[in-house]
Amino acid sequence: MARETDDLVAQIDQVRENLAATIDELIDRTSPKTIMRRNVEAVKARFVDENGSPRPETIVPIVAAVAGTIAAAVVVRRLMR
Numbered sequence: 001m002a003r004e005t006d007d008l009v010a011q012i013d014q015v016r017e018n019l020a021a022t023i024d025e026l027i028d029r030t031s032p033k034t035i036m037r038r039n040v041e042a043v044k045a046r047f048v049d050e051n052g053s054p055r056p057e058t059i060v061p062i063v064a065a066v067a068g069t070i071a072a073a074v075v076v077r078r079l080m081r
Contacts, residue, residue, distance in 0.1 A: 046058050
């Protein structure tokens with residue numbers, strides 16, 4: 001009887017530790033700072049490779065699109081005068 005009680009207490013302690021670890025992990029995953037850090041890392045990964053070098057295959061099209069949009073806005077503005 002005492003052994004069964006000790007086993008149950010040990011199982012309850014193990015379940016409690018597992019639950020505490022799960023709750024800590026959930027809190028970390030849903031933390032605004034953690035979410036922001038993951039998003040910033042994802043954006044950086046698009047523009048910078050593992051070595052820290054810029055990724056021209058991603059940067060050049062975006063710069064071209066921005067330049068094209070600005071040029072189109074300037075042309076439209078001049079035509080409207």
